[in-house]
Amino acid sequence: MNEIKGKFITVEGGEGAGKSTNLDIIKQLLERAGHPVLYTREPGGTPLGEEVRDLLLGHKHDGMADEAELLLMFGARAEHLSRKIIPALREGTWVLCDRFTDATYAYQGGGRGIDPKRIQILEQWVQQDLRPDLTLILDLPIEVGLERAGKRSAPDRFESEAHNFFQKVRETYLDIAKNNPKRVKVIDASLPLTQVQSQIKTVMGNFLAACI
Numbered sequence: 407m408n409e410i411k412g413k414f415i416t417v418e419g420g421e422g423a424g425k426s427t428n429l430d431i432i433k434q435l436l437e438r439a440g441h442p443v444l445y446t447r448e449p450g451g452t453p454l455g456e457e458v459r460d461l462l463l464g465h466k467h468d469g470m471a472d473e474a475e476l477l478l479m480f481g482a483r484a485e486h487l488s489r490k491i492i493p494a495l496r497e498g499t500w501v502l503c504d505r506f507t508d509a510t511y512a513y514q515g516g517g518r519g520i521d522p523k524r525i526q527i528l529e530q531w532v533q534q535d536l537r538p539d540l541t542l543i544l545d546l547p548i549e550v551g552l553e554r555a556g557k558r559s560a561p562d563r564f565e566s567e568a569h570n571f572f573q574k575v576r577e578t579y580l581d582i583a584k585n586n587p588k589r590v591k592v593i594d595a596s597l598p599l600t601q602v603q604s605q606i607k608t609v610m611g612n613f614l615a616a617c618i
């Protein structure tokens with residue numbers, strides 16, 4: 407996709423890792439550096455995607471087939487890419503996305519046990535050669551994240567999973583980081599917020615400097 411002019415940044419992590427809390431500061435850092443930013447999220451980001459999100463996160467379809475879950479994620483992603491992400495990147499807007507395909511490897515691959523080769527096929531089909539330029543993984547022990555998330559609202563379909571599921575999600579994220587050290591940066595999200603944000607500022611500063 408040679409016509410892409412903006413940068414594509416994704417933020418990932420387990421439950422309660424602090425993505426929502428920290429996305430605003432990332433957006434501000436990018437805007438202060440002079441870049442127009444489109445903030446979006448997955449699953450979701452478009453009217454169709456948000457409806458799919460409700461199906462995926464709500465309890466109406468508890469026990470849905472793992473493959474159906476995977477394909478719904480990529481169905482929403484195809485719409486998101488074609489209606490929102492790619493047009494923005496083409497016009498030079500930087501896209502900041504709360505979760506993307508690394509989440510599919512972590513949750514559907516690691517958590518549900520779907521063969522990552524299947525995910526790779528869908529990734530290539532739906533995204534062609536588009537991959538994030540930078541990914542921040544907010545990492546923290548499962549117990550800490552679940553406690554933080556649990557203080558907010560009733561658990562959604564994913565938050566209702568067992569400890570082992572989240573352990574596999576976390577391990578998969580850390581494997582992704584190990585295998586993609588240039589693109590993926592791990593943030594220790596277990597620390598107090600000021601320290602989490604100072605790590606984020608360092609990563610973003612290095613990335614912005616490399617983009618000049």
Ligand code: Z5A
Nearest residue numbers: 422423424425426427448449505509510513554564598599
């Ligand atoms: N999913 C999937 O399975 N496959 C896919 O391909 C994709 C997604 C794209 C939707 O995610 C679900 O979809 C997700 C994976 C699945 N599973 N779940 N659940 P989501 O991103 O919308 O929802 P989430 O992961 O549940 O996000 P979250 O629970 O909202 O977590 P968060 O945004 O990372 O955390 P937060 O709301 O910023 O913070 C949680 C609380 O902790 C809050 O009260 C904060 O004030 C507090 N907090 C944050 N940072 C700190 C620090 N440093 N210290 C103390 N307290 C803190």
